[in-house]
Amino acid sequence: MGQLTDSGWNNVQQIGKWSGDSCHLQMIVPKAKVPDVLQLYHNGCSGSHLGVKRTLLKIRERFYWVNCCNDLKDWCRQCTSCAAVKGPQTRSRGALKLYNVGAPWERIAIDVAGPLPESENCNKYFMVVMDYFTKWPGVLAIPNQEASTVADKLFHEVFCRFGVSFEIHSDKERNFESQIFQKTCRVMGTHKTRTTSFHPQSDGMVERINQTLERYLAKVV
Known part of the structure; x- marks a missing residue:
């Protein structure tokens, strides 16, 4: 985790999110550490600059803080790498033709x-x-x-x-x-x-x- 495991995490608490008999533990992230989490899960190599939905699913597996979704939307909207690479989507489509395949690797x-x-x-x-x-x-x-x-x-x-x-x-x-x-x-x-x-x-x-x-x-x- 790099910076996320230093002494700044000493005051991090864990909460349980119960659903039936299973327990999902999440760490409550202090506001000062929110940019570190967003940087790791969106800009990092494992994040690969995914969109808001997929990045949010990855973050919620481990972390929780108030207004998490809104903070992530703002972070993705301001990401210069995403803005430079994605660009506008073209809508042209060629004629489709069905090809029937009966088995894997056929x-x-x-x-x-x-x-x-x-x-x-x-x-x-x-x-x-x-x-x-x-x-x-x-x-x-x-x-x-x-x-x-x-x-x-x-x-x-x-x-x-x-x-x-x-x-x-x-x-x-x-x-x-x-x-x-x-x-x-x-x-x-x-x-x-x-x-x-x-x-x-x-x-x-x-x-x-x-x-x-x-x-x-x-x-x-």
Whole structure:
């Protein structure tokens, strides 16, 4: 907790919030320590500048003070990182087409985003693998977006863990259209489909996850 565990917390009291037979303990936060809690749970790496509702749920798991919700709303409204990154939301939508999937990992979508600031492990890109049936997203950090790297990561981190999919959907990037990747799909018996040109809505499921991840990374990196 950093500053939240110093001698300033000596006068912190705990109260019980009873619901049936369960007891939920919360710490009463002095007014002087409220900015520390908001800084940790909203601006910190674990907070990732989430909205008011999600941040409030995290805070209420441990802390309580009067006007907590209003203080959090004011804090989020004045956050410069949120204002700089979020911006206005576009409302354009492409035509939708239903695709029936009968089981988990029957059909998956993949995409690579980056480059990003290099991490301590020398990774500059991330690859998103998402299941069409369960909508479960997997995010894998990779050092580059070469076809050999993408195919190796897909084989060892996805197929070896969850099983081989019947179908893979991706855009027309060179790493997905290369001979290495195509050969990997043939060996594994996986059918490869692709989006139409200049139409990212064809792979909108992973594109939306990419947008969410890039927004959070832009705030904390």
